[in-house]
Amino acid sequence: MTQPKSRVKIVSAETLSNGWTKLSSYLLDYIDRKGATQRLKREVYHRTPAACILLYDPRRDLVILVRQFRLAVHMNGDPAWMIEVPAGLLDDDHPEQAIRREAMEETGYHLRDARFLFKCYPSPGAITEVVHFFVSVIDIADRVAEGGGLDEEHEDIEVLEVPLDEAAQMIENGEIFDAKTIMLLQWALLNRNKLR
Ligand SMILES: Nc1nc2c(ncn2[C@@H]2O[C@H](COP(=O)(O)OP(=O)(O)O[C@H]3O[C@H](CO)[C@@H](O)[C@H](O)[C@@H]3O)[C@@H](O)[C@H]2O)c(=O)[nH]1
Ligand SMILES: [Mg+2]
Numbered sequence: 390m391t392q393p394k395s396r397v398k399i400v401s402a403e404t405l406s407n408g409w410t411k412l413s414s415y416l417l418d419y420i421d422r423k424g425a426t427q428r429l430k431r432e433v434y435h436r437t438p439a440a441c442i443l444l445y446d447p448r449r450d451l452v453i454l455v456r457q458f459r460l461a462v463h464m465n466g467d468p469a470w471m472i473e474v475p476a477g478l479l480d481d482d483h484p485e486q487a488i489r490r491e492a493m494e495e496t497g498y499h500l501r502d503a504r505f506l507f508k509c510y511p512s513p514g515a516i517t518e519v520v521h522f523f524v525s526v527i528d529i530a531d532r533v534a535e536g537g538g539l540d541e542e543h544e545d546i547e548v549l550e551v552p553l554d555e556a557a558q559m560i561e562n563g564e565i566f567d568a569k570t571i572m573l574l575q576w577a578l579l580n581r582n583k584l585r
Contacts, residue, residue: 396420400428411435436518440488441476443524443573444498445553447585452556452577453527454570455495456547457538472549472559473567474574476520484521492525496548497536500525506576511568520569524576526584553577 463469477491538544
């Protein structure tokens with residue numbers, strides 16, 4: 390399907406906030422499917438790209454997850470020490486380089502291989518963030534450090550070893566409710582036999 394850029398013309402851009410994440414407001418002229426031009430106002434959060442990874446140990450049939458405090462979740466009144474797959478911002482690195490770095494910093498696992506699976510926009514209505522998804526088969530011998538995150542960035546990350554079937558149950562009972570984590574765990578359930 391073609392998506393001609395000529396259907397969209399940015400008329401003006403205004404920076405509303407420029408802190409950790411830049412927030413812009415745009416006026417755009419958008420030509421709709423009937424050919425009529427609509428002037429729209431839209432706000433965009435300019436989040437940089439990220440990567441996340443499923444660390445699966447086939448011998449023990451378990452996944453490595455991390456638990457850390459998430460302020461946005463806390464502000465919503467949900468349990469904020471969230472259980473997630475290891476993840477991080479690319480910080481200008483190639484996605485594979487970045488996820489290798491994050492896996493080491495957060496979990497202490499040295500990855501023998503990291504296979505790219507797919508990318509996704511978690512919130513395309515407003516947020517530029519694109520997340521690259523990876524999988525790596527690991528073994529207990531690959532854990533060469535403690536992990537836990539970077540002290541200088543005040544990361545306080547607990548490393549969890551969770552049997553895959555138990556992690557699947559934790560989605561059902563609401564203990565795991567992070568989108569990228571649910572996606573990778575469901576991928577694992579569909580592909581577990583190919584990872585053994
Ligand atoms: N100063 C400052 N530091 C921040 C801020 N927000 C985050 N940080 C710091 O920036 C670092 C980000 O850590 P990463 O491991 O690179 O990223 P992440 O927070 O794990 O991000 C992943 O998960 C998020 C939640 O699911 C995703 O939003 C993100 O795209 C990515 O997948 C952490 O040290 C964190 O403390 C902020 O507003 N101000
Ligand atoms: Mg992280």
